[in-house]
Amino acid sequence: MQVAVVGSGLAGFTAYQTLRRELAPGEIAVFGTNSDPAAAWRVRAAAIRQREMRSESDGHCLPTSFPGLAFSSVRRRRSARPLLDSVLDRYHPTVEEFLSHVERLRERSGWDASLVPRRIERVRAVDGGFDLDGESFTHVLLAPGHPGLNVPEELCDDPRVVHSYEPHDYADTVTVVGAGLAAATEWLNALAADAEVVSVRRHEPARRPLNVPRQYFSRRGLDGYHRLAPRERVERLRTLIAPSYPPGPQWDEPLERAARDGRFRVEQSVNGSAQVICATGFRRGIRHDPLLARLVAEHDLETADGWLVLEPDSTVPALSDAERTLAVAGAPAQWAFPAADTLAGARYAAHRFLGRIGSCRTR
Amino acid sequence: MSYTLRGRVETRLAALLPVLLGACVLAGVLDRWWPVELVALMAAVGLFLDLEVWHRLLPYQPAWTSVPLGAIELGVLMAILYGFGLQAPLLPALALFGAGWLAAVIFAQAALPLLRLGYAEDGGELGRAGGVAAVALVLAFGGSAATYVVRLPPVVHLSAGVHQGPLVIDRREVLQGEPGAVVRGGIVVAHDDVQVRDVTVVGGENGITVDDVRETVIDGVTVQGAKLDGIHVRLAGVVIRDCTVDMLGNRLGQGIDISFNMDKGMSMVEGCTVVGGQQGITTHSSATDIMDNTVSRTTGQAIAVDEMSMGMASHNAIRNALGVGLYCGDRSMCMFDHNTVIGMRPDTTSGLRNRRGLAVLADFQSEADLWRNRLVANAVAMDTTTNAILRTSSRPSW
Numbered sequence: 001m002q003v004a005v006v007g008s009g010l011a012g013f014t015a016y017q018t019l020r021r022e023l024a025p026g027e028i029a030v031f032g033t034n035s036d037p038a039a040a041w042r043v044r045a046a047a048i049r050q051r052e053m054r055s056e057s058d059g060h061c062l063p064t065s066f067p068g069l070a071f072s073s074v075r076r077r078r079s080a081r082p083l084l085d086s087v088l089d090r091y092h093p094t095v096e097e098f099l100s101h102v103e104r105l106r107e108r109s110g111w112d113a114s115l116v117p118r119r120i121e122r123v124r125a126v127d128g129g130f131d132l133d134g135e136s137f138t139h140v141l142l143a144p145g146h147p148g149l150n151v152p153e154e155l156c157d158d159p160r161v162v163h164s165y166e167p168h169d170y171a172d173t174v175t176v177v178g179a180g181l182a183a184a185t186e187w188l189n190a191l192a193a194d195a196e197v198v199s200v201r202r203h204e205p206a207r208r209p210l211n212v213p214r215q216y217f218s219r220r221g222l223d224g225y226h227r228l229a230p231r232e233r234v235e236r237l238r239t240l241i242a243p244s245y246p247p248g249p250q251w252d253e254p255l256e257r258a259a260r261d262g263r264f265r266v267e268q269s270v271n272g273s274a275q276v277i278c279a280t281g282f283r284r285g286i287r288h289d290p291l292l293a294r295l296v297a298e299h300d301l302e303t304a305d306g307w308l309v310l311e312p313d314s315t316v317p318a319l320s321d322a323e324r325t326l327a328v329a330g331a332p333a334q335w336a337f338p339a340a341d342t343l344a345g346a347r348y349a350a351h352r353f354l355g356r357i358g359s360c361r362t363r
Numbered sequence: 364m365s366y367t368l369r370g371r372v373e374t375r376l377a378a379l380l381p382v383l384l385g386a387c388v389l390a391g392v393l394d395r396w397w398p399v400e401l402v403a404l405m406a407a408v409g410l411f412l413d414l415e416v417w418h419r420l421l422p423y424q425p426a427w428t429s430v431p432l433g434a435i436e437l438g439v440l441m442a443i444l445y446g447f448g449l450q451a452p453l454l455p456a457l458a459l460f461g462a463g464w465l466a467a468v469i470f471a472q473a474a475l476p477l478l479r480l481g482y483a484e485d486g487g488e489l490g491r492a493g494g495v496a497a498v499a500l501v502l503a504f505g506g507s508a509a510t511y512v513v514r515l516p517p518v519v520h521l522s523a524g525v526h527q528g529p530l531v532i533d534r535r536e537v538l539q540g541e542p543g544a545v546v547r548g549g550i551v552v553a554h555d556d557v558q559v560r561d562v563t564v565v566g567g568e569n570g571i572t573v574d575d576v577r578e579t580v581i582d583g584v585t586v587q588g589a590k591l592d593g594i595h596v597r598l599a600g601v602v603i604r605d606c607t608v609d610m611l612g613n614r615l616g617q618g619i620d621i622s623f624n625m626d627k628g629m630s631m632v633e634g635c636t637v638v639g640g641q642q643g644i645t646t647h648s649s650a651t652d653i654m655d656n657t658v659s660r661t662t663g664q665a666i667a668v669d670e671m672s673m674g675m676a677s678h679n680a681i682r683n684a685l686g687v688g689l690y691c692g693d694r695s696m697c698m699f700d701h702n703t704v705i706g707m708r709p710d711t712t713s714g715l716r717n718r719r720g721l722a723v724l725a726d727f728q729s730e731a732d733l734w735r736n737r738l739v740a741n742a743v744a745m746d747t748t749t750n751a752i753l754r755t756s757s758r759p760s761w
Contacts (some may be wrong), residue, residue, distance in 0.1 A: 020481070058483065064480060065482065066472070066477045086426070087425075088425070089425050200520075214422075215365040215422045215423055216485050217365065217484060218366070218370075218485065219367050219370070220365040220370075221365060222484075223367070344484070348481070348484050349599070352481075
């Protein structure tokens with residue numbers, strides 16, 4: 001076997017679907033600890049009571065962007081509305097629709113046949129490929145996922161604290177720390193549960209439909225991004241991944257109503273609320289991921305402000321050549337694709353990984 | 364979709380390919396070039412807007428913008444089509460544009476994203492396929508252009524001097540008269556797609572006869588001494604430009620007579636000088652535009668739009684004639700604008716009411732609209748007979 005995917009979450013799963021265009025299940029090994037690719041995501045979505053995806057019709061795990069989830073929604077809902085909404089960029093699949101899509105793909109793609117239920121602890125470059133805890137592969141895609149939930153240091157020991165992605169209910173008074181989509185969802189959740197809500201945030205959140213501006217999902221924005229010097233790219237990346245949530249009255253009206261009623265306000269620091277919900281996302285930086293941290297340390301790989309420096313095609317430059325490939329997908333691949341932690345980002349890395357395999361001289 | 368410039372162009376070219384192939388087939392079936400010309404124009408307009416407008420204006424292009432962008436491109440296309448007088452029938456041209464637009468939408472939103480793995484993230488770029496599409500398009504247009512050139516009618520040069528007629532043209536050709544080339548006894552056009560240029564025709568039953576053929580062009584000819592009509596057109600589509608027809612001494616003939624060609628599309632008489640004859644320029648059951656001509660010394664009607672014709676007479680000058688200057692008769696629908704009619708004299712020998720020196724006459728259930736004509740020193744300015752309608756409007760009626 002020549003091709004391995006390390007990580008059995010959604011990024012690994014999306015990569016697997018792309019690889020299946022040209023490889024049989026027996027030619028791909030997927031290393032992971034959970035056979036359900038949506039297991040981790042499902043828990044987080046349930047924790048924040050997410051009902052709709054932020055992504056649009058093309059937020060799916062298929063190798064090509066078409067047909068999108070709007071098409072299956074048309075069948076499921078027996079209405080052309082999803083297609084019309086998709087044309088207007090207003091379609092967002094429900095969480096249920098997305099999870100059904102993942103389940104269907106899992107069943108028909110041979111995912112379970114390729115899955116090796118084992119956590120990889122160490123990736124080491126060897127002649128002509130990579131050693132994954134004793135097994136050799138020529139081409140490896142690392143999709144280790146997020147390296148854990150981020151809780152601000154000053155709140156770590158506060159007994160009132162719960163992370164938004166952990167299952168929780170709502171107290172009468174709730175402080176939500178953060179300003180991204182999870183935070184916005186939690187404001188509405190807590191208000192719906194009749195709580196009094198305080199939003200604590202350092203900056204005003206950006207309002208945009210997707211995680212990053214749309215042109216950064218294509219070469220139009222990426223070419224300029226890839227040309228930036230490392231220091232500038234770090235700055236740009238920080239700006240691009242700053243907290244944001246979509247514009248729209250479905251967010252604004254409940255908040256304005258609650259603010260008028262004195263049930264929602266913004267403050268600079270955590271106050272005396274009965275519950276503190278940290279909607280502060282995930283830890284960022286390879287030092288938090290043992291697998292990547294070890295890889296970087298053992299091979300002296302280049303990093304920039306916690307990001308692993310990658311080629312535009314999401315490969316590790318020092319360890320990829322005409323005969324072997326080490327690529328990264330998911331959140332740790334933001335150096336190549338700012339929205340790497342989205343499904344479109346996973347697809348981006350997967351497409352290029354497959355391209356590298358296809359052009360490999362030894363394949 | 365956030366297109367790169369290259370992606371935008373490659374997507375455009377790829378989507379045009381099936382439309383161009385369809386247009387080539389259509390051109391072959393119809394034996395007309397307008398489908399290929401229209402697709403070439405669509406490509407030119409689309410690429411210009413891509414390069415100069417859309418790329419700068421739209422860093423991200425939602426799917427719904429296909430509708431307004433398509434409408435703008437259609438508007439520009441139609442403006443060019445009609446501004447430059449390119450001959451494409453309206454409804455088929457709209458249908459072809461619609462097919463092109465639909466192909467572009469299907470290609471950009473479905474076919475290319477389905478067929479090409481990284482289509483969206485590559486900004487619409489197609490890699491090698493983009494180059495292939497461009498080459499295929501150039502080859503298709505180049506092949507069409509080469510076919511057009513190869514199929515151009517042969518040019519037959521008529522040398523200076525007198526050539527005995529009647530000269531019958533029974534194949535596609537351009538009959539190009541050298542200075543001083545004269546045909547005695549008339550010319551008969553008996554084949555489609557014939558051009559007669561710079562020839563003097565003397566005598567003959569008709570000076571030039573065009574019968575039951577299409578796309579005849581008569582340009583720069585001089586006709587003298589025809590027994591019946593100077594230029595006689597039946598059941599044929601024709602463009603007559605810059606001619607001189609001398610019918611002096613012929614009391615019953617017509618200078619130019621275009622009849623019974625309503626089903627052949629628009630015909631045109633432009634820039635001609637007609638002297639003498641009973642009627643200078645006349646149409647029957649025809650859709651003909653009569654523009655920028657000078658007609659004088661006719662004995663019946665100088666310009667007549669007759670017998671259920673639909674036509675426009677515009678910017679013509681009529682002087683010193685008997686009877687009627689501008690005539691709209693027998694259930695015809697006429698638009699007379701910017702004509703000058705001076706010195707119409709009554710035909711006293713006939714004693715007829717409708718020949719009493721009228722600048723404009725609408726006769727027998729016809730409808731004529733007048734706009735900005737100069738009617739000077741005529742015996743009678745205008746009149747109607749037998750339930751005809753004559754409207755003088757402050758605005759053109761088209």
